[in-house]
Structure formats: C-alpha cells, structure tokens
Amino acid sequence: MNHWLVKSEPFAYSWDDFVKAGRSVWDGVRNYQARNNLKAMKKGDWVLFYHSNEGLAVVGIAEVATEAYPDPTIDDPRWVVVELVPVQPLKKPVTLQQIKADNRLQQIALIRQSRLSVMPIQAEEFDLILSLSNDENADE
Structure with a gap:
C-alpha cells in the first residue's frame, strides 16, 4: 500500500465538503508530476487531506476508491482523475508549522x-x- 497527500483550498473544497459528498472525483490536476502521482495511486491506498492557502494543516484521512481514469472535465487524454472517499477526520489538525518543526519530517514532499x-x-x-x-502535548 502507498500513502499520499492531496491539497485543497478549503474555500474551494474543504474537508467538510468532502465528508458531505461522501466520495469525490479528484479532478482539475494540470501538473505533470501531480498527474503521474494520480496515475500511481491504487485502490485502497491511504491519503492525507491537507487544507492549503487557508488553514495550512492536514485535517483528515481518505482512501483511494477508484484508480486513475481520463478526466471527464476536459477533452484531453493526458489528464486523469481518481476517486477518493473520506475515512475520518484527524483528532486534531496537524499544521504545516508542526510538520516543519519536526526533524523527522524534514524530507516530506509537503x-x-x-x-x-x-x-x-x-x-x-x-x-x-x-x-x-x-498527541495532546503537541504544539498547536
């Protein structure tokens, strides 16, 4: 099993929006490296859901429900989507500040x-x- 992190701006599509939907087509990716990562996702892989720009924190766990297929929002076969389902929110968000401060996470792609x-x-x-x-003692 592989592990992934996806980023979404909460004003555009938040964790709460994702939970309400119950399942989401992860579309709109137009970066080749990100697209290649979508193509590498396998059903059952775990995914961290990160609020970018606003919030700057990992807020939930999702699972890959459907592997990559052509992006239905564009007529260009180069781009793909996957489908994700929410699994659970994190007990408390893990901020970018916390991640940057932890020496064990210095090589994380984020x-x-x-x-x-x-x-x-x-x-x-x-x-x-x-x-x-x-961790109840972790810095907020």
Missing part, C-alpha cells in the same frame, strides 16, 4: 515540493502525522 497538489509520502511520515494529531 516541505520539499510545497506547490505540488498530489504527492507521495512515506508510510513512516503518514504514521508520524497521525501520531502528532493524537
């Missing part, structure tokens, strides 16, 4: 490639973010 909207993360990074969410 820091190294901050503009990328769909990125792979290591299983250890995924687990560490979950533990930060559950």
Whole structure:
C-alpha cells in the first residue's frame, strides 16, 4: 500500500465538503508530476487531506476508491482523475508549522515540493502525522 497527500483550498473544497459528498472525483490536476502521482495511486491506498492557502494543516484521512481514469472535465487524454472517499477526520489538525518543526519530517514532499497538489509520502511520515494529531502535548 502507498500513502499520499492531496491539497485543497478549503474555500474551494474543504474537508467538510468532502465528508458531505461522501466520495469525490479528484479532478482539475494540470501538473505533470501531480498527474503521474494520480496515475500511481491504487485502490485502497491511504491519503492525507491537507487544507492549503487557508488553514495550512492536514485535517483528515481518505482512501483511494477508484484508480486513475481520463478526466471527464476536459477533452484531453493526458489528464486523469481518481476517486477518493473520506475515512475520518484527524483528532486534531496537524499544521504545516508542526510538520516543519519536526526533524523527522524534514524530507516530506509537503516541505520539499510545497506547490505540488498530489504527492507521495512515506508510510513512516503518514504514521508520524497521525501520531502528532493524537498527541495532546503537541504544539498547536
């Protein structure tokens, strides 16, 4: 199983919007590296949902429900979508500030490639973010 992080601006599509929908086609990706990451996603992979621009925090866990297929919003076969389903919100959001402050997360793609909207993360990074969410003593 692979692990991923997807970013969404909460004013455009928030975690709450995602939960209300119950399932989402992850469309509109127009960056080749992000597209390649969508193509690499497999059904059952875990995904962290990150609020970008506003909030700047990982807020929930999703699962890949459907693997890549052509993006129905555009007539160009180069672009693909996946379908995601929400699994659960994090106990408390894990902020970008917390991630940057943790020496164990210095190689995470969220820091190294901050503009990328769909990125792979290591299983250890995924687990560490979950533990930060559950840590009552972690800095807000």
